[in-house]
Amino acid sequence: MKRYLIIGAGAIGAxxxxxxxxxxxxxxxxxxxxxxxxxxxxxxxxxxxxxARSLGLQACADRSELVLTQGDVLVFTTKTQxxxxxxRDWAWLPVAGSGPARTASELPVLTPQNGLAAERIALRWFSxxxxxxxxxxxxxxxxxQIVVGGYPEPGLVVVGRYPQGExxxxxxxxxxxxxxxxxxxxxPDILRWKAxxxxxxxxxxxxxxxxxxxxxxxAYAAALAQEAIAVLGAMGISPARAQERRHSVSxxxxxxxxxxxxxxxxxxxxxxxxxxxxxxxxxxxIVRLGRLYGVATPFNQAIQQAVGQLCQPGRSAQGVCRGQIxxxxxxxxxxxxxxx
Ligand SMILES: NC(=O)C1=CN([C@@H]2O[C@H](COP(=O)(O)OP(=O)(O)OC[C@H]3O[C@@H](n4cnc5c(N)ncnc54)[C@H](OP(=O)(O)O)[C@@H]3O)[C@@H](O)[C@H]2O)C=CC1
Ligand SMILES: CC(C)(CO)C(=O)C(=O)O
Numbered sequence: 543m544k545r546y547l548i549i550g551a552g553a554i555g556a557x558x559x560x561x562x563x564x565x566x567x568x569x570x571x572x573x574x575x576x577x578x579x580x581x582x583x584x585x586x587x588x589x590x591x592x593x594a595r596s597l598g599l600q601a602c603a604d605r606s607e608l609v610l611t612q613g614d615v616l617v618f619t620t621k622t623q624x625x626x627x628x629x630r631d632w633a634w635l636p637v638a639g640s641g642p643a644r645t646a647s648e649l650p651v652l653t654p655q656n657g658l659a660a661e662r663i664a665l666r667w668f669s670x671x672x673x674x675x676x677x678x679x680x681x682x683x684x685x686x687q688i689v690v691g692g693y694p695e696p697g698l699v700v701v702g703r704y705p706q707g708e709x710x711x712x713x714x715x716x717x718x719x720x721x722x723x724x725x726x727x728x729x730p731d732i733l734r735w736k737a738x739x740x741x742x743x744x745x746x747x748x749x750x751x752x753x754x755x756x757x758x759x760x761a762y763a764a765a766l767a768q769e770a771i772a773v774l775g776a777m778g779i780s781p782a783r784a785q786e787r788r789h790s791v792s793x794x795x796x797x798x799x800x801x802x803x804x805x806x807x808x809x810x811x812x813x814x815x816x817x818x819x820x821x822x823x824x825x826x827x828i829v830r831l832g833r834l835y836g837v838a839t840p841f842n843q844a845i846q847q848a849v850g851q852l853c854q855p856g857r858s859a860q861g862v863c864r865g866q867i868x869x870x871x872x873x874x875x876x877x878x879x880x881x882x
Contacts, residue, residue, distance in 0.1 A: 561696055571599050661732075725794065737779045745767040762871060
């Protein structure tokens with residue numbers, strides 16, 4: 543029987559676990575630190591637009607106590623910057639039973655991270671990697687509480703074998719996610735779906751940390767997205783269009799007043815908690831790919847650099863650091879002039 547081992551008890555991991563718990567899908571949430579200890583002791587306060595409830599979750603704080611089985615699917619729900627370490631920690635764990643998998647590296651893994659880097663990272667250790675693009679407004683900023691504002695379904699998910707292909711397992715995972723309440727589907731071209739999500743991540747996430755006149759913020763957002771589109775074009779990737787979804791999603795959105803505020807996406811949340819941020823794998827991924835494919839990316843480079851400088855290690859978790867859009871614009875123009 544299939545069981546989902548969800549590794550990382552943050553916004554995505556704990557909300558997936560909550561949906562699995564509520565809908566009878568076998569899972570175990572494997573986390574670290576005080577968050578998972580708190581979940582083991584008290585469960586979570588799960589806040590949805592319909593209301594908040596206390597929910598006990600199947601949780602594990604120590605993977606050495608765990609027996610992996612042939613039906614396990616590993617779902618890595620760490621931020622991209624933490625994925626390599628998580629893969630190394632899990633790949634060589636033994637798998638019980640007489641099936642084909644002897645170590646976890648032979649079990650399927652699912653990578654719902656934003657960006658394009660996660661699947662490449664996971665493939666170094668795992669032979670069956672399934673990418674996922676997940677659109678779910680989920681918030682983890684308080685110990686023991688997860689808010690998910692997607693309504694009526696918690697979120698939209700596309701799953702596919704990486705680098706491409708559609709198979710029974712991808713279809714089975716999508717079916718389980720549908721049973722868990724998501725609008726989910728499997729597709730043979732997961733890279734195109736992740737590329738489409740990356741455009742919106744580079745447009746919005748890091749810019750949540752900047753303030754200034756809204757027309758300049760909007761113009762900067764458009765420039766970030768244009769660079770991403772140019773880089774993806776140079777790579778020969780045509781991002782998936784919303785109309786390609788098999789489900790109609792026109793009814794779906796973020797419920798007003800649900801506790802998810804505009805401008806507080808996953809990067810903002812990491813910084814609000816004093817945790818490390820993912821910008822080097824979002825805007826930084828566009829910069830890296832731009833360097834590989836010969837596309838200038840001064841706007842993404844300037845924001846990656848500015849966030850890196852704003853969020854030096856060891857900073858306090860009190861208050862989210864803010865940059866000024868005008869300074870960011872000047873830095874991007876200078877980089878563009880230098881690039882010629
Ligand atoms: N939040 C959102 O609304 C959305 C997020 N995403 C994407 O999903 C991914 C996850 O984001 P999100 O859930 O917000 O991130 P969070 O920071 O909320 O959660 C990640 C969790 O993983 C834990 N973790 C890190 N390394 C390990 C490890 N080795 N073993 C066990 N646990 C570990 C972290 O612990 P610790 O707190 O100790 O660091 C943290 O609790 C990102 O790629 C993000 O871009 C996609 C769509 C929406
Ligand atoms: C915009 C959002 C909430 C969509 O899922 C997201 O991906 C993030 O916060 O990084």
